[in-house]
Amino acid sequence: xxxxxxxxxxxxxxxxxxxxxxxxxxxxxxxxxxxxxxxxxxxxxxxxxxxxxxxxxxxxxxxxxxxxxxxxxxxxxxxxxxxxxxxxxxxxxxxxxxxxxxxxxxxxxxxxxxxxxxxxxxxxxxxxxxxxxxxxxxxxxxxxxxxxxxxxxxxxxxxxxxxxxxxxxxxxxxxxxxxxxxxxxxxxxxxxxxxxxxxxxxxxxxxxxxxxxxxxxxxxxxxxxxxxxxxxxxxxxxxxxxxxxxxxxxxxxxxxxxxxxxxxxxx
Amino acid sequence: xxxxxxxxxxxxxxxxxxxxxxxxxxxxxxxxxxxxxxxxxxxxxxxxxxxxxxxxxxxxxxxxxxxxxxxxxxxxxxxxxxxxxxxxxxxxxxxxxxxxxxxxxxxxxxxxxxxxxxxxxxxxxxxxxxxxxxxxxxxxxxxxxxxxxxxxxxxxxxxxxxxxxxxxxxxxxxxxxxxxxxxxxxxxxxxxxxxxxxxxxxxxxxxxxxxxxxxxxxxxxxxxxxxxxxxxxxxxxxxxxxxxxxxxxxxxxxxxxxxxxxxxxxxxxxxxxxxxxxxxxxxxxxxxxxxxxxxxxxxxxxxxxxxxxxxxxxxx
Numbered sequence: 001x002x003x004x005x006x007x008x009x010x011x012x013x014x015x016x017x018x019x020x021x022x023x024x025x026x027x028x029x030x031x032x033x034x035x036x037x038x039x040x041x042x043x044x045x046x047x048x049x050x051x052x053x054x055x056x057x058x059x060x061x062x063x064x065x066x067x068x069x070x071x072x073x074x075x076x077x078x079x080x081x082x083x084x085x086x087x088x089x090x091x092x093x094x095x096x097x098x099x100x101x102x103x104x105x106x107x108x109x110x111x112x113x114x115x116x117x118x119x120x121x122x123x124x125x126x127x128x129x130x131x132x133x134x135x136x137x138x139x140x141x142x143x144x145x146x147x148x149x150x151x152x153x154x155x156x157x158x159x160x161x162x163x164x165x166x167x168x169x170x171x172x173x174x175x176x177x178x179x180x181x182x183x184x185x186x187x188x189x190x191x192x193x194x195x196x197x198x199x200x201x202x203x204x205x206x207x208x209x210x211x212x213x214x215x216x217x218x219x220x221x222x223x224x225x226x227x228x229x230x231x232x233x234x235x236x237x238x239x240x241x242x243x244x245x246x247x248x249x250x251x252x253x254x255x256x257x258x259x260x261x262x263x264x265x266x267x
Numbered sequence: 268x269x270x271x272x273x274x275x276x277x278x279x280x281x282x283x284x285x286x287x288x289x290x291x292x293x294x295x296x297x298x299x300x301x302x303x304x305x306x307x308x309x310x311x312x313x314x315x316x317x318x319x320x321x322x323x324x325x326x327x328x329x330x331x332x333x334x335x336x337x338x339x340x341x342x343x344x345x346x347x348x349x350x351x352x353x354x355x356x357x358x359x360x361x362x363x364x365x366x367x368x369x370x371x372x373x374x375x376x377x378x379x380x381x382x383x384x385x386x387x388x389x390x391x392x393x394x395x396x397x398x399x400x401x402x403x404x405x406x407x408x409x410x411x412x413x414x415x416x417x418x419x420x421x422x423x424x425x426x427x428x429x430x431x432x433x434x435x436x437x438x439x440x441x442x443x444x445x446x447x448x449x450x451x452x453x454x455x456x457x458x459x460x461x462x463x464x465x466x467x468x469x470x471x472x473x474x475x476x477x478x479x480x481x482x483x484x485x486x487x488x489x490x491x492x493x494x495x496x497x498x499x500x501x502x503x504x505x506x507x508x509x510x511x512x513x514x515x516x517x518x519x520x521x522x523x524x525x526x527x528x529x530x531x532x533x534x535x536x537x538x539x540x541x542x543x544x545x546x547x548x549x550x551x552x553x554x555x556x557x558x559x560x561x562x563x564x565x566x567x568x569x570x571x572x573x574x575x576x577x578x579x580x581x582x583x
Contacts, residue, residue, distance in 0.1 A: 034332075041326045041335075044342050045319035046554065048562025049569075050350055053319075057343035064336045071332070085331045109565050165575060166568025173564070258330035258388055265446050267330035267388070267438075 010076035023077040024194045028097035030070035036102035037063030062148040069141045089259035093248045100239035101184035103248045110173035117156035121214045122188040124153045129205035157221045164225025186235030289415035292358040309366040312352035313377035315345045321385045344427045355416040382545030389456035395435015397464040403428050408488035443509045458514045466537045468495040500526045
């Protein structure tokens with residue numbers, strides 16, 4: 001009897017090499033949504049206003065939902081009977097592929113909003129394009145998440161405007177957040193080798209090409225928020241290839257605790 | 268002259284109560300009825316909000332992505348319940364800010380159950396199964412409560428609570444059918460939550476000062492002891508089904524009353540937790556106060572921005 005039934009791997013239409021690339025990329029997207037969703041969920045019950053507590057939990061939920069679809073697809077692409085939970089709970093920090101931005105601590109509400117805004121603009125543009133991917137699974141996941149991401153971007157853009165054009169204190173806090181977080185925005189558009197190859201094959205959008213539209217949106221929102229777009233900032237990178245900040249280890253320690261303490265059980 | 272009008276208003280009110288006609292925000296109502304409702308609804312709203320903390324404590328450590336999503340959505344539902352309930356209480360002329368200030372000063376109470384800590388993942392199951400189970404028992408009759416906005420809020424709250432209870436039971440079932448370490452986790456959580464859950468129905472009828480008037484006004488439909496008995500009768504078979512032992516040596520089926528006899532709640536512990544001496548009273552309240560204080564600049568910014576925008580629009 002086959003106790004470890006292996007489902008037919010998805011992506012059979014691809015050559016093994018391309019399937020490996022697609023797996024790598026799908027994991028990158030899944031890790032990104034998971035870590036940001038995790039960070040946002042840390043706010044639950046501690047938000048500055050009840051309505052915003054709800055909004056953050058909602059966005060976290062959308063991201064976790066997206067994460068699950070992506071890990072399920074990744075597990076199928078891998079074809080080794082691993083599950084979505086194995087991929088989330090049993091991989092080490094150095095194998096996580098999320099960009100550095102999403103693992104940054106929540107800080108105050110201004111930090112959380114700015115991190116979200118920088119990410120949402122990218123996420124929105126990426127999903128908008130990814131919906132047209134010839135890879136049907138990625139296209140379907142993107143189509144569903146795109147609707148959610150449109151709402152996320154609206155929410156975070158409005159809050160950047162409120163905080164920027166609010167009180168002196170809110171502006172000062174937002175500027176401080178900018179000082180911490182802007183340097184992580186470049187990595188979003190920096191393509192890994194995997195991304196370059198998949199983009200060349202026309203399977204995923206060229207994320208570098210999304211940058212001008214992202215900049216335009218940021219400039220528009222910042223103008224309304226009476227903020228200057230930072231110039232000539234050195235951009236950090238590394239998360240997408242496993243070179244993370246020290247924060248990720250602690251996130252995973254917490255996230256993976258039960259699965260690590262009691263290996264192989266059902267919950 | 269005034270007394271005559273007042274009296275007839277009171278008669279109209281009493282007549283509505285007698286005929287099970289809902290009291291609505293604009294209707295005349297006795298001051299004491301209004302006060303009782305504000306106390307009860309705001310206490311209920313605060314319980315939803317404070318209740319987010321013990322469960323929120325496990326969102327980042329939930330053992331699977333599915334469990335994480337379910338728990339997050341459950342805790343989010345509770346924030347939603349808090350919102351409708353604050354709105355229902357606001358129809359009685361008290362602002363949300365005032366209610367929150369009363370919570371933070373310690374003047375307003377919230378359900379004591381949330382002053383216990385969540386120590387293991389099984390506590391999340393136990394809370395859903397037991398605590399939400401008790402909440403449903405308390406709340407379903409409130410769908411028929413005499414004050415309209417409260418009754419209507421409870422329809423939605425109860426629907427969602429029954430999902431919550433099911434997910435709690437399902438967590439317990441998975442643990443009880445799992446490895447010995449998981450079963451033990453479930454039993455230990457059950458041991459810790461059983462008695463505090465029985466306390467959720469409030470003091471004994473003989474020591475519940477508000478019950479009689481609330482029953483007469485049909486704010487409350489059953490007494491504390493009646494609901495507690497029903498709860499025990501409902502939960503014991505479920506515990507047996509899970510293979511868990513009820514931590515009560517006096518628990519015994521009583522054929523004559525067609526219900527269980529059960530041991531006495533530790534009322535000293537109950538009153539201590541009510542008075543603020545529970546294991547987490549200080550932590551829970553200070554977490555709420557901290558969120559509120561640290562959020563002050565956000566609320567001010569939102570207000571300042573709205574004013575600026577309104578001004579610009581007026582000038583345009």
